[in-house]
Amino acid sequence: MKPQEVDTAQIRARYPDVFDRPASARLATPAMIVAALAILIYGLVDLDFSPSRFFAGLSQLGWITLMMIPPDPGSSLPIYLKALGETLSIALLGTTLAAVFALPVSLLAARNIVPSNILRFPVRRFLDSIRGVDTLIWALVWINVVGLGPFAGVLAIAVADFGAFGKLFSEAIESADQKQVEGIRASGGSALHEIRFGLLPQVLPVIAGQVLYFIESNTRSATIIGIVGAGGIGLQLAEQIRVLEWQKVSFLILMILVAVAAIDFISGKLRFAIIGRRAVA
Amino acid sequence: MTTAVSILPAQQLAALNGAYRQAVSRRRLRLLWGTGIFAAALVLAAIGAEVNLRTLFTYFGNFVSYFDRILTLENGQRVWTDVGEWFWGWRKWLKMLAETLLISYVGTLIGATFAFALNFFAAENTSPAPWLRFVVRRLLEFARTVPGIVFALVFVIAFGLGPMAGVLAIAIHSTGALGKLFSEIVENADMKPVEGIRSTGASWLACMRFAIVPQVTAGYASYALLRFEINVREASVMGFVGAGGIGQELVVAIRKFYYSDVSAILLTIIVTVFIIDIATGWLRGRLFGKEART
Numbered sequence: 001m002k003p004q005e006v007d008t009a010q011i012r013a014r015y016p017d018v019f020d021r022p023a024s025a026r027l028a029t030p031a032m033i034v035a036a037l038a039i040l041i042y043g044l045v046d047l048d049f050s051p052s053r054f055f056a057g058l059s060q061l062g063w064i065t066l067m068m069i070p071p072d073p074g075s076s077l078p079i080y081l082k083a084l085g086e087t088l089s090i091a092l093l094g095t096t097l098a099a100v101f102a103l104p105v106s107l108l109a110a111r112n113i114v115p116s117n118i119l120r121f122p123v124r125r126f127l128d129s130i131r132g133v134d135t136l137i138w139a140l141v142w143i144n145v146v147g148l149g150p151f152a153g154v155l156a157i158a159v160a161d162f163g164a165f166g167k168l169f170s171e172a173i174e175s176a177d178q179k180q181v182e183g184i185r186a187s188g189g190s191a192l193h194e195i196r197f198g199l200l201p202q203v204l205p206v207i208a209g210q211v212l213y214f215i216e217s218n219t220r221s222a223t224i225i226g227i228v229g230a231g232g233i234g235l236q237l238a239e240q241i242r243v244l245e246w247q248k249v250s251f252l253i254l255m256i257l258v259a260v261a262a263i264d265f266i267s268g269k270l271r272f273a274i275i276g277r278r279a280v281a
Numbered sequence: 282m283t284t285a286v287s288i289l290p291a292q293q294l295a296a297l298n299g300a301y302r303q304a305v306s307r308r309r310l311r312l313l314w315g316t317g318i319f320a321a322a323l324v325l326a327a328i329g330a331e332v333n334l335r336t337l338f339t340y341f342g343n344f345v346s347y348f349d350r351i352l353t354l355e356n357g358q359r360v361w362t363d364v365g366e367w368f369w370g371w372r373k374w375l376k377m378l379a380e381t382l383l384i385s386y387v388g389t390l391i392g393a394t395f396a397f398a399l400n401f402f403a404a405e406n407t408s409p410a411p412w413l414r415f416v417v418r419r420l421l422e423f424a425r426t427v428p429g430i431v432f433a434l435v436f437v438i439a440f441g442l443g444p445m446a447g448v449l450a451i452a453i454h455s456t457g458a459l460g461k462l463f464s465e466i467v468e469n470a471d472m473k474p475v476e477g478i479r480s481t482g483a484s485w486l487a488c489m490r491f492a493i494v495p496q497v498t499a500g501y502a503s504y505a506l507l508r509f510e511i512n513v514r515e516a517s518v519m520g521f522v523g524a525g526g527i528g529q530e531l532v533v534a535i536r537k538f539y540y541s542d543v544s545a546i547l548l549t550i551i552v553t554v555f556i557i558d559i560a561t562g563w564l565r566g567r568l569f570g571k572e573a574r575t
Contacts, residue, residue, distance in 0.1 A: 036390070039383075039386060040386070040387060040390055042383075043383040043384075043386055043387040044387060046380070046383060047380070047383060047384065047387065047443075047444040047445060047448060047525070048443055048444065048445060049445055049448075053440065053441070053445065054440075054445075056440075057436070057439045057440030057441070057445070058439075060438075060439040060440070061435075061436070061439040061440075064435065064438070064439055085329050086329050086330060086331075088326070088329075089325070089326035089327070089328075089329035089330040090326075090330050092322060092323065092326045093323065093326045093327060093330055093332065096323060128555070129551055132514075132550070132551035132554045132555065133547060133550070133551065134514055134515075134517060134518045136430070136518045136521060137518065137531065137535075137547070140521075140532065140535045140536075141344075141347065141535065142344070144343075144347060144535065144538075145340050145341075145343045145344045145347060146336050146337065146340050146343075147336070147340075149331055150329075150330040150331050151330060151331055151332055151333060151336065151337070153330070154330050154332060155337075220426070220428055221428075223428060223431075224428045224430050224431065227430060227431075227434065227521070227522065228521060228532075231330065231331075234431075237431065237434075238434060238522075241434045241435060241438065244438070249435075253427060253431070256426075256427070257423070257426055257427070260426055261426075
C-alpha cells in the first residue's frame with residue numbers, strides 16, 4: 001500500500017492553533033526555565049557558594065562520616081535513653097494538650113456550626129497566624145516563660161499544633177454529614193445535643209486518626225526542639241555535635257530513627273484499629 | 282395518617298435487648314480500657330517531661346505579659362503607634378528575609394533535581410532492579426527522617442557558618458521528601474505508553490523520558506511548589522543554628538530580650554509565609570488547573 005500523500009498546507013490551514021502557536025505560548029516554558037535558572041545562579045552567588053568551599057566542606061563531611069563509624073554511646077547510654085523517653089513524653093503530652101484545646105475552638109471555625117462569616121474570620125486568621133510560627137520559635141518563647149527544660153517543649157508543641165489541629169478539625173467538622181444533626185434537631189435536641197450526638201460520633205474517629213498522625217510527626221519535632229534547649233534527645237544531639245563526639249552523634253541519630261520507625265509502626269496499627277481500613281490514608 | 286408499628290413479642294424483645302446491651306457494654310468496656318491506658322501513658326509522660334503545673338500557673342502570667350512586652354516599644358508606647366521605630370531595622374531584616382527566601386528557593390530546586398534523578402529508581406513500576414530500588418528507598422527515607430535542622434548542625438561544622446549549610450540541609454531534606462512523593466506519582470502513572478515505547482526497542486532512559494516524564498511533570502511541579510512553601514518556614518529557623526537567614530536575627534532578639542524587635546521580625550515572617558502560601562496556591566491553580574491543587 002502506498003502511503004497516503006499528506007497535504008501539509010491544508011492541515012496547517014485547518015489547525016492553526018496547533019501549527020502556528022503564538023510566540024508567547026511557545027516561549028513560555030523556556031522563558032520560565034531560564035528565569036528559574038537565573039534566580040538559582042544569582043542565589044548561589046549571593047549565598048557564597050564557591051566550588052572550593054563546597055569541595056572542602058565535602059571532604060570535611062567525608063571525614064565526619066568516617067569518624068561516625070561505628071556508632072557508640074560510650075558510657076552515656078542511660079542518659080540517652082532517658083532523653084529519648086523525655087522526647088516521646090513531650091510529643092505525647094504536647095499533642096494531647098493541643099487536641100484538647102483545639103476541639104472547642106475548631107467548632108467556632110467550622111462553617112456548619114458558626115454560619116456567621118464575621119465571627120469565623122478572626123478565629124481562622126488567629127489559627128493561621130499560630131501556624132505561621134515554627135515550633136522552634138514557640139520553644140524559644142516558652143523557654144523565656146517557664147525556663148529551660150522539657151516542659152517548655154511540651155508547651156511549644158501544644159501551641160504550634162493547636163493552630164494545625166484547629167484547622168484540620170474544623171475541616172473534618174465541615175465535611176460531616178448534616179442529616180444526623182438535623183435528625184437530632186427534629187427530635188427536639190438542643191444545640192449542644194446536636195454537637196454531642198449528631199456531630200461528634202462522625203468526627204471523633206477522623207480526629208483520633210489525625211491526633212495519632214500528629215503524635216507520630218511530633219516525635220520528629222520533639223527531637224529537634226531540644227536544640228534550642230527545650231529538653232529531649234535534641235539537647236544531647238546538639239551538645240555532642242558541638243563537642244565533635246561523632247560516634248555518639250551517629251548513635252543518637254540511629255536512636256532517633258529507630259524510635260520514629262517504632263512510633264510510626266504503633267500509630268499505624270492504632271489508626272487502623274480506630275478508623276478501619278478504608279480511612280487509613 | 283397512622284402507621285402501625287409492629288411490636289415484637291416480649292420474649293423475643295428481651296433477648297434482642299439483652300444482646301444489644303451486651304454489645305454496647307462490651308464496647309464501653311473497651312473504650313474504658315483504652316481511656317485508662319491512655320491516661321496512664323499521659324501521667325507517665327507528664328512525669329518524664331517534668332511537667333510542673335505550679336510553674337505553669339506561676340509563670341503563665343509571664344506568657345501573656347510576654348506578648349504585652351513584645352508589643353511595647355522601649356518608650357512604653359504600643360508598637361503600632363510608631364511603626365518607624367518598631368521596624369527600625371527593616372533594611373537589614375528585609376535583606377535577611379530575602380536571604381531566607383533564596384535559601385529555600387535554591388534548596389528546593391537542588392532537592393527537586395536530585396529527587397527527580399532518583400525517583401525513577403525508587404518507584405515500583407520503573408525501577409530497573411529490585412536491589413537498586415531498595416537502596417534508593419532507604420537513602421530517601423534516611424534523608425527524610427533526619428530533621429533538616431540536624432543536617433544543618435552537622436553541615437555548619439563541615440561547611441562553616443553561613444547560608445551554604447542551610448541550603449544543603451534543606452536540599453537533602455527536600456530530596457528525601459520529594460523523592461518519595463515523586464515516586465508515588467510515577468507509580469500511579471499509566472504504563473501503556475512505556476510498553477509502547479519499549480516495543481520500539483527504546484532504552485530504559487528513553488522510556489522514562491518519552492513515556493513517564495510527560496505524564497508526571499505537572500504533579501512534580503505541584504509538589505515542588507508545595508515543598509517550597511514548607512521550606513520557607515524551615516529556612517526561617519535555620520539561622521538558629523547559624524545556617525543563615527532571618528532566624529539568626531530572631532534568635533538574637535529573643536535571647537537578648539529586644540522585645541519589640543521580636544514582634545517585628547515575627548510579623549515579617551508570618552506575613553511572608555502568608556504571601557508565599559497564597560502566591561504558590563495561585564500559581565499551582567494557574568499552572569495545573571484546579572484538580573492539581575493539594
